[in-house]
Amino acid sequence: MIQEYIVPEEFSGVRIDKFLSESCPLQSRSFLQKLLKSELVDVNGKTVKSSYKVSAGETVSFEVPEAVEAEITAQEMPLDILYEDQDVILINKPKGMVVHPAAGHYEGTLVNGLMHHCRDQLSGINGVMRPGIVHRIDMDTTGVIIACKNDLAHNSIAEQLKVHSITRKYYAVVFGNLPDDEGTVKAPIGRHPTDRKKMSVISKNGKDAVTHYRVLERFRGYTYVECRLETGRTHQIRVHMASIGHPLLGDQVYGPAKQPFRLNGQTLHAGVLGFIHPRTGEYMEFSAPLPDYFEELLTKLRRLT
Structure with missing residues (x-):
C-alpha cells in the first residue's frame, strides 16, 4: 500500500526523517529509518536520503509492505500448571518467558507451550498470534496467568477484566521506604512522549489506572510490598511505583540501572489471581509461590536490616 503526504508550509526546511x-x-x-536507508522513500518521484530537507508542496511517498503473519508452532515444554479444566488453564509463568509471540520472539513463548499442551483447544478471539491469551504479564515478571480454551471462557474473563472484578495481587520489592503502610496510586498511564518503548504517568491520552499498595516488610533502603491492581495497564505497577519515587528493584527501564544484587529484570511476582468461573459461576482463587530468586533476595535483605 502506497502512502502519500503533501508537505505543509510549517514543515518546509525540515529533515525528511523528522x-x-x-x-x-x-x-x-x-x-521509517529502514525505509529511508533502503531508498524506498520518494519525494516528487525521486529517491532521497534521511538528510534531505523537504519543501512545502512536495509529495512524499513510500510503500508499506503487506504484513506477513509468522507461523506459530506448538512446542513441547514444561509448564507449571496450577489448575486446568475444559474452559481455563492457569500457569505459574517463570521469569524470562514471553507470553505470546511477537517480533523477535516466535518460539519459546507461553503460547507455543500452550499450543502443544492444549492442542486445538484454545480460544481464537485474539487471533493466531495469541490463542487463548486474555491478559499478559511482562517477560521478567513471574506468577499466575490465565488462558482460555474457548470463546465462552474468553469473553467471560475479558468482561471481568473490563469491569475490574478480577482479583490480582502482585508482590514486589521497591527502592526506599514508603512513608505509609498503605496507599493508592491513581494516575493515568499512556505511551511515553519521547520513548515509544516506555509507558509513563501522563494526563494527555492516558488511560485511567489505579494501583493499591500495602507494605509487607521494611528493610534498610528497600520495602517489600503487595500491589493490588484495580486496572491492568501496560507496566502499571512498574510505572506507578516509579512515579511516587519507589521504582521496583531490578527494573532498569523505570528505575536505577545499578543495584547491589544480581537480578535479571524487575522484582515482581503475580502471586494471586481470583475470578468467577465462566461456566460454573463459582469464585475461584489461585496463588503461585514466590520464585526461588525472590525468596533468596528477601533473605539477603533481612540480613542487612
Missing part, C-alpha cells in the same frame, strides 16, 4: 515521524504516528521510527 517530517515522516511527525506525519506517520502509526509507523515506528525504526521502520
